[in-house]
Amino acid sequence: MVELKTPDEVAAMGVTGRFIADLLDDLTDRADVGVNLLDLEERARELIAARGAQSCYWDYSPSFGRGPFRNVICLSVNDAVLHGLPHDHVLADGDLLSMDIAVSIDGWVADSARSIIVGTPRPEDRRLVDATEEALAAAIDAARPEGRLGDISAAIGAVAKSYGYRVNTEFGGHGLGRTMHEDPHVANVGRAGRGMTLRPGLTLALEPWFTLGSDRIKFDADGWTIRSFDGSRGAHSEHTIAVTDGEALILTSNEPQ
Numbered sequence: 386m387v388e389l390k391t392p393d394e395v396a397a398m399g400v401t402g403r404f405i406a407d408l409l410d411d412l413t414d415r416a417d418v419g420v421n422l423l424d425l426e427e428r429a430r431e432l433i434a435a436r437g438a439q440s441c442y443w444d445y446s447p448s449f450g451r452g453p454f455r456n457v458i459c460l461s462v463n464d465a466v467l468h469g470l471p472h473d474h475v476l477a478d479g480d481l482l483s484m485d486i487a488v489s490i491d492g493w494v495a496d497s498a499r500s501i502i503v504g505t506p507r508p509e510d511r512r513l514v515d516a517t518e519e520a521l522a523a524a525i526d527a528a529r530p531e532g533r534l535g536d537i538s539a540a541i542g543a544v545a546k547s548y549g550y551r552v553n554t555e556f557g558g559h560g561l562g563r564t565m566h567e568d569p570h571v572a573n574v575g576r577a578g579r580g581m582t583l584r585p586g587l588t589l590a591l592e593p594w595f596t597l598g599s600d601r602i603k604f605d606a607d608g609w610t611i612r613s614f615d616g617s618r619g620a621h622s623e624h625t626i627a628v629t630d631g632e633a634l635i636l637t638s639n640e641p642q
């Protein structure tokens with residue numbers, strides 16, 4: 386069931402969203418050649434504890450993971466693209482790092498991801514990250530009142546196609562609010578004009594992710610980390626947004642809108 390949020394509830398999610406934006410800015414500043422992923426996890430824990438926020442990842446136990454998740458952030462490097470388990474890895478020059486985090490403050494959740502390249506970027510990686518950011522911007526632009534859910538999916542898919550990337554359909558965006566995953570599912574490819582009608586108060590996590598090669602994926606033995614099947618690199622960009630009477634509001638932003 387899709388639950389529309391009141392303006393006050395959307396504002397509460399925006400408080401959480403701004404905290405996440407600040408946290409990702411902090412980690413982006415720290416993530417550099419020579420930095421261990423475990424230090425980024427530790428820093429995220431510090432910031433969450435200092436804010437009195439709750440991690441939505443800690444103890445998360447979906448059907449695919451092996452045992453509950455015992456980290457507060459997903460850190461996916463190079464061919465890992467989603468749900469990367471923070472581990473003892475020192476970032477090397479040119480590593481492509483995707484950071485994905487969801488927390489709740491006062492019972493309201495926000496969820497955001499960004500991909501960065503540490504040190505010297507490979508041009509093909511820069512292009513891949515640009516594509517996910519462009520797809521996210523197109524998805525947000527498509528989230529208009531009286532539009533359809535398929536408009537968002539189609540917007541993401543069109544950007545992927547323009548870059549020559551194939552879209553995996555096993556994982557995509559989702560509703561969220563009091564919990565991290567609510568209805569509806571938001572596919573990263575689809576047909577415009579189809580699906581539920583978008584209404585003010587609908588809150589969605591939109592999250593295009595693409596890989597340079599195959600759209601097939603494989604899981605690590607840990608049951609969490611998702612990698613491209615062919616070893617090509619992946620990138621992921623995500624914002625939590627609210628549909629309004631006009632342009633969608635980006636809740637996981639700390640910039641004026």
Ligand code: MG
Pocket residue numbers: 485486487496497498592623
């Ligand atoms: Mg996320």
Ligand code: MG
Pocket residue numbers: 496558559590592623
């Ligand atoms: Mg999400």
